Amino acid sequence: MRGMATLERSTMAAASVTEDILDNGLRVLIQEMHTAPLASVWCWYRVGSKDEPTGRTGVSHWVEHMNFKGTTNIPRDKVKGIIEQFGGYWNGYTWIDQTTYTETATRDALDRMLFIESERMANCLYDPADCESERTVIISELQGGENDPDTLLDQELTAIAFKAHPYRHPTIGWLSDLQTMTREDLYAHYRRFYVPNNATLVIVGDVDTTEVMRGVVRHFGRIASGDVGRRPQTREPEQAGERRVTLSREGTTAYLKLGYHAPAVGDSDFFPMLVLDAVLTGAKGVNLWASFRTPPPQRSARLYRALVDTGLASSVSGGLVPTAEPFLYTMSCTATSGTPLAKLEEAALAELDLVRRQGITALERDKAVHQLHARLVFENDSVTNIAHQLGYFETVASWQLVSTLRERIESVTLDQVGAAAAARLAALNRSVGWFEPLPAGAGVDARTGRGAGREPVSS
Amino acid sequence: MTSATERGLAPVRVLLDNDAVVIAKQSQTTPAVTIHAACAAGTVFDPPELPGVAHFVSRTIDRGTLTRPAGAIAEELDGRGVSLTVTVNRHALSLVCTCLVEDLQAILALVADIVMHPAFPPDEVDTRRGEIVTLIRQDEDNPAVMASEGLLADLYGSTHGYGRRPRGTVTSVGAIDRAALERFHVERFAPASLSLVMVGDVEPDAAIAAAAAAWSLWRAPRPSVPRLDAVSSSPVRRLRVIPMMNKAQVDIAYGFTSIRRADPAYYAYWLMNNILGQYSLGGRLGDSIRERQGMAYYVFSALDANVIPGPLTIRAGVSPAHVEPAIASIDEELARLAADGPTDAEMAESTQYLVGSMPRNLETNTGIASFLQTVEFFGLGLDYDLRVPALLRGVSRDEVHEAARRTLVPSGATVVVAGPYAGHPA
Numbered sequence: 001m002r003g004m005a006t007l008e009r010s011t012m013a014a015a016s017v018t019e020d021i022l023d024n025g026l027r028v029l030i031q032e033m034h035t036a037p038l039a040s041v042w043c044w045y046r047v048g049s050k051d052e053p054t055g056r057t058g059v060s061h062w063v064e065h066m067n068f069k070g071t072t073n074i075p076r077d078k079v080k081g082i083i084e085q086f087g088g089y090w091n092g093y094t095w096i097d098q099t100t101y102t103e104t105a106t107r108d109a110l111d112r113m114l115f116i117e118s119e120r121m122a123n124c125l126y127d128p129a130d131c132e133s134e135r136t137v138i139i140s141e142l143q144g145g146e147n148d149p150d151t152l153l154d155q156e157l158t159a160i161a162f163k164a165h166p167y168r169h170p171t172i173g174w175l176s177d178l179q180t181m182t183r184e185d186l187y188a189h190y191r192r193f194y195v196p197n198n199a200t201l202v203i204v205g206d207v208d209t210t211e212v213m214r215g216v217v218r219h220f221g222r223i224a225s226g227d228v229g230r231r232p233q234t235r236e237p238e239q240a241g242e243r244r245v246t247l248s249r250e251g252t253t254a255y256l257k258l259g260y261h262a263p264a265v266g267d268s269d270f271f272p273m274l275v276l277d278a279v280l281t282g283a284k285g286v287n288l289w290a291s292f293r294t295p296p297p298q299r300s301a302r303l304y305r306a307l308v309d310t311g312l313a314s315s316v317s318g319g320l321v322p323t324a325e326p327f328l329y330t331m332s333c334t335a336t337s338g339t340p341l342a343k344l345e346e347a348a349l350a351e352l353d354l355v356r357r358q359g360i361t362a363l364e365r366d367k368a369v370h371q372l373h374a375r376l377v378f379e380n381d382s383v384t385n386i387a388h389q390l391g392y393f394e395t396v397a398s399w400q401l402v403s404t405l406r407e408r409i410e411s412v413t414l415d416q417v418g419a420a421a422a423a424r425l426a427a428l429n430r431s432v433g434w435f436e437p438l439p440a441g442a443g444v445d446a447r448t449g450r451g452a453g454r455e456p457v458s459s
Numbered sequence: 460m461t462s463a464t465e466r467g468l469a470p471v472r473v474l475l476d477n478d479a480v481v482i483a484k485q486s487q488t489t490p491a492v493t494i495h496a497a498c499a500a501g502t503v504f505d506p507p508e509l510p511g512v513a514h515f516v517s518r519t520i521d522r523g524t525l526t527r528p529a530g531a532i533a534e535e536l537d538g539r540g541v542s543l544t545v546t547v548n549r550h551a552l553s554l555v556c557t558c559l560v561e562d563l564q565a566i567l568a569l570v571a572d573i574v575m576h577p578a579f580p581p582d583e584v585d586t587r588r589g590e591i592v593t594l595i596r597q598d599e600d601n602p603a604v605m606a607s608e609g610l611l612a613d614l615y616g617s618t619h620g621y622g623r624r625p626r627g628t629v630t631s632v633g634a635i636d637r638a639a640l641e642r643f644h645v646e647r648f649a650p651a652s653l654s655l656v657m658v659g660d661v662e663p664d665a666a667i668a669a670a671a672a673a674w675s676l677w678r679a680p681r682p683s684v685p686r687l688d689a690v691s692s693s694p695v696r697r698l699r700v701i702p703m704m705n706k707a708q709v710d711i712a713y714g715f716t717s718i719r720r721a722d723p724a725y726y727a728y729w730l731m732n733n734i735l736g737q738y739s740l741g742g743r744l745g746d747s748i749r750e751r752q753g754m755a756y757y758v759f760s761a762l763d764a765n766v767i768p769g770p771l772t773i774r775a776g777v778s779p780a781h782v783e784p785a786i787a788s789i790d791e792e793l794a795r796l797a798a799d800g801p802t803d804a805e806m807a808e809s810t811q812y813l814v815g816s817m818p819r820n821l822e823t824n825t826g827i828a829s830f831l832q833t834v835e836f837f838g839l840g841l842d843y844d845l846r847v848p849a850l851l852r853g854v855s856r857d858e859v860h861e862a863a864r865r866t867l868v869p870s871g872a873t874v875v876v877a878g879p880y881a882g883h884p885a
Contacts, residue, residue: 035487080746084738297536314589
């Protein structure tokens with residue numbers, strides 16, 4: 001067919017990144033991409049919920065919210081519209097390893113975007129009244145998440161899977177910490193971590209690299225570096241046996257979640273696990289941001305066939321995300337109405353036991369690799385996604401990993417997948433979460449925690 | 460020489476001999492193509508006595524054809540890394556996927572087979588019925604869904620095409636059999652109800668030739684168009700509370716019926732909605748309820764001008780203690796916009812934003828494909844992307860003020876509150 005292209009072009013595009021480090025330590029990554037008159041700017045900080053001590057869980061996320069509320073040179077009432085006047089979009093997110101801020105707008109907004117990010121790094125206001133007002137907004141965000149049983153179960157499962165590592169607490173924080181944290185706590189966290197030597201600035205789009213660098217130096221060059229101090233070095237002790245948690249609350253639907261301690265992105269079995277996950281639940285790719293948009297191709301995946309096609313579950317999904325330190329590989333299932341969780345769990349574990357014992361076939365490996373390659377192509381469809389990918393990987397390993405993803409996936413062998421399955425999917429390494437719905441009127445009041453339901457059980 | 464921006468999307472549109480519409484647009488961002496096939500087979504076409512049929516078809520149409528069993532379809536899609544998403548809204552059932560360029564012909568042929576020759580195998584129908592029942596049960600445990608669906612039911616009536624639950628009920632889904640699915644397919648799926656959009660790294664002529672090869676032999680009678688009555692806004696204020704005491708947060712859905720997409724006032728409404736509940740972090744509503752009062756993580760408005768006057772909806776998620784002040788604040792912001800109209804600055808900001816955001820919205824293949832389907836559905840013209848800026852800039856402040864005055868009437872609002880709340884706000 002005429003007009004046909006090949007996979008090679010997207011691989012070559014990933015190689016054209018310019019890296020520079022300013023004297024103050026700010027790492028700058030620029031990729032020119034002239035397919036649309038747009039530019040995307042992302043400013044990444046190596047600070048996430050894993051950097052939070054007891055009593056201040058959720059501080060990174062709250063700080064992210066505060067960093068949209070005016071700076072010395074962007075008055076509070078001028079924040080609104082500052083990027084929208086260029087047709088732009090802005091946002092931010094906080095997760096376990098990182099906090100990031102982004103704007104994507106027409107290319108003529110580039111200088112404005114750099115100005116905003118430099119102000120965010122150095123000059124946010126933290127007005128006491130804004131801090132208080134945002135407290136209730138964040139608690140509202142937390143409660144909105146708790147309306148979803150699957151989110152609640154995920155939070156509980158993560159908390160029992162880790163007993164030492166700070167990955168155990170939710171990014172949004174525990175409610176009591178959100179109720180008691182002070183403006184000073186927020187500001188201290190901001191000043192400690194928002195320094196150029198703890199940040200990576202990524203610019204992708206219809207830009208000129210030399211011109212961009214001049215703008216970066218002009219806006220960021222005079223911001224002083226700082227000492228982010230010592231971070232916790234906790235390693236999660238090896239799990240000694242299966243852990244379980246059951247949430248019994250009023251609801252309509254039962255959920256099952258399995259969590260296994262997973263490799264960090266830099267560990268040797270990360271990519272074999274990525275292939276294994278594709279075989280079990282379909283390939284999600286490795287772009288956390290883009291993978292929210294498109295469901296994985298999973299109808300021939302092992303767990304889909306074993307659980308969904310048999311009518312035991314209405315959905316199944318797997319989650320393996322690139323992280324700086326070992327996090328979790330999770331499998332989440334929604335039980336169909338009337339299916340006992342024990343039966344669903346038995347069927348899921350039987351499939352996992354099979355892959356532990358027998359590994360995967362060559363055909364499955366090849367299909368998984370092809371799926372993952374296709375996802376890499378699909379995820380490079382916008383300046384926003386490409387910029388996200390570079391910055392995200394820099395916060396968990398190195399941006400240079402991005403251009404090697406295809407090669408690393410391609411090099412995964414059957415033996416490596418088999419070994420990863422045997423080691424990682426062991427019962428000893430497993431946490432199991434159940435959400436058991438109770439009939440109306442029998443459940444625990446979500447706000448008080450009191451009621452007729454059984455207490456959550458964990459071990 | 461004109462730039463790409465000045466030329467606009469300039470897609471190529473052809474009508475096949477069987478009356479199917481095919482639209483192609485070349486985009487060279489990635490070596491991939493997005494396929495978006497839409498049939499006029501949405502939930503408004505559900506038989507009144509059997510709500511949920513269109514949705515049920517969307518869950519089963521790709522689970523086996525006359526020549527391909529479900530497993531073969533699964534292998535063909537998964538083996539190429541393709542995820543086929545089938546969705547249904549009020550008026551259209553859509554199949555959307557992205558594939559590598561070299562897979563375009565094979566995937567087009569597969570999608571055509573799925574649309575033309577679904578088999579609805581009995582075992583698949585039974586399995587997917589279980590999934591749908593579970594989805595309905597999940598909806599019934601979700602305050603956001605309960606509030607939103609409750610609002611539409613109260614605005615349009617629970618049996619109207621815009622008011623009934625799109626997935627049906629546990630009872631109606633239990634009564635939908637294979638014959639009902641086949642009947643719906645025969646009555647609603649035909650070349651004349653199909654629009655196929657392809658966007659990606661393939662020349663339009665080649666894409667259209669591939670589409671013609673896959674679809675041109677399809678023959679089926681043109682579907683009838685059943686009558687869909689418009690519904691006027693309520694003259695009185697209505698409030699309904701759906702207590703869900705097991706939940707942590709309350710969802711508020713507050714709204715009115717608005718206008719048809721074809722109404723000349725559409726662009727004034729688009730701007731009015733942006734100023735009210737979209738611009739930056741939720742427009743005036745976000746300024747008041749989130750930014751100044753800290754009562755909600757999200758608050759926004761949404762305009763769905765459609766074939767008949769669709770809903771204008773305001774949504775907020777708040778703690779139980781904030782239900783009454785949040786509703787009072789929504790009332791206040793609506794009344795203020797209706798009384799005073801927008802400011803000149805708001806007009807300029809929102810116009811600039813909506814015009815300026817077009818390149819971003821039309822950056823990806825999926826974004827362009829979705830835009831072109833909207834253009835085709837509402838008959839907006841292939842140069843619509845070039846005309847939007849002038850259409851928006853031509854709206855006066857008085858026209859937006861008039862839109863607000865006509866629609867934003869708190870005394871005629873319909874409000875549904877779902878969550879851990881049993882009170883009765885004024």
